Amino acid sequence: MATPVKVYGPPLSTAVSRVLCCLLEKHVHFELINIDMAKGEHKSPDYLKIQPFGQVPAFQDESITLFESRAICRYISEKYASQGNIKLYGTNPLEKASIEQWIEAESQSFNPPSGVLVFQLAFAPRMNIKQDEGLIKQNKEKLSKVLDVYDKRLGESRYLAGDDFSLADLSHLPNTHYLVNGTDVKELLMSRENVGRWWEEISSRESWKKVVEMQNSSLPKKP
Incomplete structure (x- = not known):
């Protein structure tokens, strides 16, 4: 099985939930890693390496890191175009x-x-x-x-x-x-x-x- 992509952030976040829905539509295996924003985990040095603005979500696909939920959704839809909902990002x-x-x-x-x-x-x-x-x-x-x-x-x-x-x-x-x-x-x-x-x-x-x-x-x- 392919290595799951990683999504960082609480599912209650509107931006995080957008990405989760896209992953589920495309049948992509993922791991959700909660970021406790009340404890300031989104401002930690390690987290800022993958999300320089200290916001959620952050996204990792092996060596690739992305932020901004709509951009992440476009990436997921393009990379996994042939699986799940193939109409999610259009076919022409x-x-x-x-x-x-x-x-x-x-x-x-x-x-x-x-x-x-x-x-x-x-x-x-x-x-x-x-x-x-x-x-x-x-x-x-x-x-x-x-x-x-x-x-x-x-x-x-x-x-x-x-x-x-x-x-x-x-x-x-x-x-x-x-x-x-x-x-x-x-x-x-x-x-x-x-x-x-x-x-x-x-x-x-x-x-x-x-x-x-x-x-x-x-x-x-x-x-």
């Missing part, structure tokens, strides 16, 4: 271009407001950090405009980049999962018929359900 230039434009839309338009909302609504309460109501309101408005574009697109095609589930859709799973499960932003997504249908479909994939299981198992046990 036009498919790849369509996937890329929606990955960029996620990164540039969807992630900024949804990332703020995930932190403010999902993580800040757990960390005893005061929520910024002005910031929440502002980013709900920004996200709403993005979702209007998505709803129109998803009325024209099953998935964002076409008829097949791809990295374009996968990239949205981590942030949307936190928003739909336990915040009032859920209504922003589910009130839009096409976005709601799309979310139910992509979040039901076996790869993502396994990631959620990994997240749940990493939570501290209640006394």
